[in-house]
Every structure is written in C-alpha cells, then in structure tokens.
Amino acid sequence: MNGERILIVEDDDVIATSLVRALTASGYVITHTPTGAAALAHIDAEPVDLVLLDLGLPDMDGIDVCRQIRDRDSLLPIVLLTARQEEIDIVIGLDSGAVDYITKPFRLAELQARLRVQLRRTENDNAVNDELHVGQLRVNAKARKAWWRGQELDLRAKELDLLTRLVQAAGTVVTREALMSDVWDEHWFGSTKTLDVHIASLRRRLGGMGPDDTPITTVRGIGYRYESA
Secondary structure, X not given: OOOOEEEEEOOOHHHHHXXXXXXXXXXXXXXXXXXXXXXXXXXXXXXXXXXXXXXXXOOOEHHHHHHHHHHHOOOOOEEEEEOOOOHHHHHHHHHOOOOEEEEOOOOHHHHHHHHHHHHHHHHOOOOOOOEEEEOOEEEEOOOOEEEEOOEEOOOOHHHHHHHHHXXXXXXXXXXXXXXXXXXXXXXXXXXXXXXXXXXXXXXXXXXXXXXXXXXXXXXXXXXXXXXXX
16 A cells, blocks of 8 residues: 555546546545645645646636645645646646646556656655756755756756756766656656656746757757756
C-alpha cells in the first residue's frame, strides 16, 4: 500500500468512479469532490499529497482552482485533467501552478505512471546536494531553487527538474528520450509534446521568446543542449 493521499476533483461521475476504484486498488487514499469550492475546502481542512484536477468544473474554472491551491501550498503537486488540447490552454494551466497534465480521453496506465513520478519526485527532493553554476545560471537542486543573472527564478517543479538535467550535462546534447526518461518517467506512455511545452516555458523564464534568446539550444531531431558559454 502506498498510502499517499490523492484528491480527485472531477465532476464527471463515470470518470471519477473509475479513477477512485483504480487508484484505491493501487493503494492510494482517495478523496473525491465534484466542485472547485469543495476541493479548496478539503485542502484547507485535510493534508493532501497530490491533486488530480479537472479543468472543466461546474462552479469554477479549473485554472482558478489551480491558482488558489498553489497560493495555499507552493509545493503540492497538481496534475491537470483536461479536454482542452490547445497548447495555450496547457501553458496557462502549467503557469498557474500545475506540474503536469493529461488530456482526455486518457489511458489509466499512463495517468498512474504520471502520478507515480510526481509522488516519487516529492520523496526524492533531497537526493541531489550539489549546487550547479553555469555562466549566469545557478541551480541548487536540494533547495529546489535557481537563479538567472542574480535573480531567483519562479520555476514550476518540472521546469526545475528539466533545467537541472540540462545543466548537469551543460555543453552536450541531451536526447529527447533521455529527458523524458529522467525528468518524467522511464515508462512514459504519452506524447513528448509535454517536453516541448516545458522547454518553451523555460526559455521564456530565462528571458527569451525564441530559441536563440536563451542558452537552451534545440538540436533538431535529437534533443536539447544547455550552452556552457
């Protein structure tokens, strides 16, 4: 039994029932609520290890719920369930504090793999102790902080993991497959589009809107490289 506490915020009874049944069978302690207001009330009253949040709620926009959860807890992993497949919606969700997303319809095995990664990442936050310095970037993986040109970056969990992985290999190419395996999960089931979304967001946070504006270089058909100079 895992025993981790997952809050499912989903108003579709069929999807919610399936998730509750499957995740309970996998050893998680599940609470389900169909509304954003009830979810926020539960988080205020009870400890939670992860939130699985549908964006299409009947009482509140899921993005607003995500923001309010993040205001309450800066570290609580929030994974979005969404039928919105436009990249801008995904980016807004991630910018609102989510650490990952999965689009409907989804495969249960994929969703469970994503949840395992997030819960494992929380457990392993103290695994890396070294502080990395490359050019104008400083990353402290143990403290889960990064500074660019002397200013602390406001990074989401996956952005920090991705940046740390690239900086650890600064000057060399890290393949897309290696990034997906190391930052997400070795049993990744889904599209690697999530990697592109995170890279684009990370570049914006490093001050650029295009691939030539930041030290993260795309090596077409292979992967990405953090330039060491």
